[in-house]
Amino acid sequence: MTDQTKKTVMLVDDDFDLLNQLKLQFGSAGFNVISADSQEEAETLLKTIKPDLVVSDLMMENIDGGFSLSYYIKKKYPTVPVIIITGVTREIGLKFTTNNEEGRKWIKADAILNKPIKFEDLMKEVNKYL
């Protein structure tokens, strides 16, 4: 049962535990939570559900699944905010940002945050869009 007064957040991560942590945290922060562990599953769910916000991992079964997923979301629901969280910067030094023209041109997500991220920081970002 979804509570109509609560906001619905969709969480996407292919690591069972990182997804689980997001689920527990968003749940205890008073959200309706729907979750997917792959880009594919997320896209299937999005066919019937329109969340208020999506938080997705970047690197999933496809190398940049998070980017393709946000592209898919923005085409279907242009107003749904998408936040991507990634460990890629720390791991290989690739930096992505939506803070400049260049980044916004091809990254369809609203924000990109680096892992590890404290839940309060993630919430601050989430609240900007809700």
Next chain:
Amino acid sequence: MYNLKVLIVDDELGMRNGIQRVLEGFRMKLPDVDDEIIFQIRTAETGAEAISMIDNERPDLILLDYKLPDITGLEVLEQIDTTDETTLTIMITAYASLETAVSAIKSGAFDFLSKPFTPEELRTKVSKAAQSIILAKHVKKLNEEKRQVRFQFISVLGHELKAPLGAVEGYLYMLNDRTLGNELGSYDECVQRCLVRTEQMRKLIIDLLEMTKIESGNRQRELTEIDLTEVANMSIETVLPEALKRKITIETHFDSPVMILADRTEMEIIMNNLVSNSVKYNRDNGRVEIDIKRTEDRIEASVKDTGIGMTKEESAKLFQEFVRIKNKKTKEILGTGLGLSTVRKIAKLYDGDVTVESEPDVGSTFHLNLKSHKPIE
């Protein structure tokens, strides 16, 4: 066709042309190289010209006259990097004195040739150098490939080690910040998951250590005559509690005993991996059948399960390091992606291999084939 780049450095036109003619007509064949070797010639008249040409494009072989109009051949040698074994120099000396030859070799020349020489002598010296150059190039290429593989391995390993650490860290932060409230019971799942992930990390480290032992070759291998069915029975004993819990039956067909001259630890690693996989990836109420038999001079073993199976694409990458088949069915099963790659590495040590036949939702059969060395009399 294999092009060997040669630079002839001599101030005498006749000498340059003579060497060029001999080498251009020379077709060389090496036992280890499939292609024919041909010589691609450039020439220089002075030491300075030679150095600038070498800086520009490094030749494979330099035929260097000792006596040049500007500087000596030795001085040329001093100015080029002679530590690179893919460029060799043959010093050509007019005075067949031992002293010049020795000083040339000391300065980094590979060989020397004393004037006058016959075309046959030239070809012999050049062949010897060419052989050495091609070998050095080959070794260099292999080392580069090895470095690449190593680098890839380390970056994947880093990722595989960091993932469980990140997961545990995440739960600890939740506990620390009391994200789920002050009731300790709310955190039961977090603690459980931390234990699962640390267990996985420990397994990864153990598998990694086993693999390094096999790979480094430093481990003292002790070949003794052992009964492979006994090793298999021990592996079965280890997985029995798990099998009983999930009502998986394990059948063995052994023409007991099957003796093999092998290292016990290596055989244990193989059997433990194959047997535990057959239970881990099985369905509840499933079945495992293990066969071990001896043919003429080989040992054949198979481990068959009625588990989740794999597609052809998945089977194809199964034996690579860190490859774990990731799908809904394997999500809850702990694995490191190193076990089967180690099994294959060991099998290769016994002039054998491990292969898999599999069908999704029907099961997998792993075939192990090892050469059994004759027992020492």
